[in-house]
Amino acid sequence: xxxxxxxxxxxxxxxxxxxxxxxxxxxxxxxxxxxxxxxxxxxxxxxxxxxxxxxxxxxxxxxxxxxxxxxxxxxxxxxxxxxxxxxxxxxxxxxxxxxxxxxxxxxxxxxxxxxxxxxxxxxxxxxxxxxxxxxxxxxxxxxxxxxxxxxxxxxxxxxxxxxxxxxxxxxxxxxxxxxxxxxxxxxxxxxxxxxxxxxxxxxxxxxxxxxxxxxxxxxxxxxxxxxxxxxxxxxxxxxxxxxxxxxxxxxx
Ligand code: ADE
Numbered sequence: 001x002x003x004x005x006x007x008x009x010x011x012x013x014x015x016x017x018x019x020x021x022x023x024x025x026x027x028x029x030x031x032x033x034x035x036x037x038x039x040x041x042x043x044x045x046x047x048x049x050x051x052x053x054x055x056x057x058x059x060x061x062x063x064x065x066x067x068x069x070x071x072x073x074x075x076x077x078x079x080x081x082x083x084x085x086x087x088x089x090x091x092x093x094x095x096x097x098x099x100x101x102x103x104x105x106x107x108x109x110x111x112x113x114x115x116x117x118x119x120x121x122x123x124x125x126x127x128x129x130x131x132x133x134x135x136x137x138x139x140x141x142x143x144x145x146x147x148x149x150x151x152x153x154x155x156x157x158x159x160x161x162x163x164x165x166x167x168x169x170x171x172x173x174x175x176x177x178x179x180x181x182x183x184x185x186x187x188x189x190x191x192x193x194x195x196x197x198x199x200x201x202x203x204x205x206x207x208x209x210x211x212x213x214x215x216x217x218x219x220x221x222x223x224x225x226x227x228x229x230x231x232x233x234x235x236x237x238x239x240x241x242x243x244x245x246x247x248x249x250x251x252x
Contacts, residue, residue, distance in 0.1 A: 002158045003033045003082070003109040004151050005075045007068065009050065009116055011036035013144045022161065023152065031160040034151065039071035051117050060118030068113065068120065072128045075111055082108040086130045089114055089143030089150070093132030096150060098173040100133070104150070105157035112150065114143030177230035179223060181214040216240050220247065 006014070017023055018034050026032040043050050044066060051061040072086070085107045094100070104110055113120070113129065125132065135146040155161050156168060172180040184195040198210045216236060219226050220243040227240050 001031055001033070002105065002107065002155060003035070003079070005035045005037060005079065005109065005111045006114065006147055006151075007037050007039045007071055007075070007112065008114040008144055008147070009038060009040055010114075010142065010144055011038050014148065017148045017152070023155065026155055026158070026161045029160060031158055032151075032155050037071060037075065039067045042070040042074070043067040044070075054118070058118070062118055063115060063120040063124070065121045065123050068124050069128065072111070072113070079109040079111065084109040084111060086111040086128060087113070087150070088120070088125055088129040088132045089135075089146040090119070090132045091134050091137075091139045093134040095134050095136060096153070098153075101150075101153045102157055104154045110151075110154065112143075112147045114147050116142040175231070176215075177226055178215040179219045179226070181211040181218065212236065213239070217243060220244055 008014070014034070014036050018027060018036075023032070023034075027034060040048055040050050050063055050067045052064045054060075054062050076084075076086075083106075085104060087104075087110060089112060113124070133146070133150060135149045140146060162168060168174060172178070174180075184199060188195045188200060196210070198206055201207070216227075216230075216232070216239060219230065220240055224244060224247070227244065230240075232240060
């Protein structure tokens, strides 16, 4: 069971995420709880404003401390005594990866602040936030989509959320650190496009060996940076290195 408390000015952005597919099922089954909290509700400003001009000038508006501090204090009261992590979604954070996802899945509660406009007052980050998390080297208009990416990836590691316990093991970026091998379903021949013979053979060991080889090849081709950290046997490492050398030679 994991609890997400998401502080956002746009809670309505989350409705298709929380109301569809695996996320919806996980909430209904009690494996995941998602509270969407509009921190504008906490503003003491008579015009309900939460943002203001940055000191020192500069483009755009910043979210000020008052509404976020008051809202986060209420959330922290709600999560008191739990193992909790508080995150700010931001393009200047550490990039989300599968190690971070797995680590976050071990918390009882994850509080997520979604920014908007040009960002938030630094005192929010200094006082309330444990870590800033980015979903990649590009800038979005707000932290809502990144927050959904984070929740989606984290909840997959929470017990009971996925039906088949296997699927987080052999997938891309799984424990082995390789990308996923190609998969096929029926028909075995679609418009003359044939499924690799070995997969129809019923020979389990041969199939596993074929899948490992394809996963290594794909990883070398698409994400050579992942190979170094992948857990490979001596024979597999030799194979990966021969492929790497080959691709380096053809690049020149
Ligand atoms: N907010 C805007 N861009 C973002 C990004 N790339 N990652 C996380 N939060 C963001």
